[in-house]
Amino acid sequence: MALLTGSNRINIAVFISGTGSNLNSLIKFSKLKKSPIIIKMIISNNYKAKGLQFANIYKIKKKVFDFKNTLSEKKVIYELKKNDIHFICLAGFMKILSRSFIKNFKGKIINIHPSLLPKYKGLNTYEKAIKNKDKYSGCTVHFVNSKLDSGKIINQKKVKINKFDTPETLAKRILIQEHKLYPAAIIKALSL
Missing domain, CATH: 3.40.50.170 (Formyl transferase, N-terminal domain)
Known part of the structure; x- marks a missing residue:
């Protein structure tokens, strides 16, 4: 609707x-x-x-x-x-x-999450991505349902993890992408 x-x-x-x-x-x-x-x-x-x-x-x-x-x-x-x-x-x-x-x-609640869901639901997403030697992390906007960070994905943005990234440096770069991704996700979610 x-x-x-x-x-x-x-x-x-x-x-x-x-x-x-x-x-x-x-x-x-x-x-x-x-x-x-x-x-x-x-x-x-x-x-x-x-x-x-x-x-x-x-x-x-x-x-x-x-x-x-x-x-x-x-x-x-x-x-x-x-x-x-x-x-x-x-x-x-x-x-x-x-x-x-x-x-x-x-169907009218959306959330932005700092990982490429379904990977790394909940907290400490940057630490988990770095610890697991992932090549990419990123952010996801999804609909909210009764399970944590499990609703239908609206859109995502990948962010490359650099060799010397710390959770803080990765978080800063992902946040920049979140600011671009969220408005686009709202437009998409409202038209679904």
């Missing part, structure tokens, strides 16, 4: 836990004339997330929830529906959403 119709932009929420570099990239993308999205809300599970500063800079509504139980998730769902949010982008969001939360937005 395609969410895009004509020139209408779709209201999205971006969920973050940290610095918000992908959020910042998505905000810049949302400001482009050809962009299909309007970022109406930024949601975090972390009061100290540096990325929340972008809400102030760009005057976007922000909310912080602890995501500790179904009651807090119900509050999040209420806020999303109240603000007419139709699509969710997880961008460095370090909480696992419950099955019932995902059901409320079935």
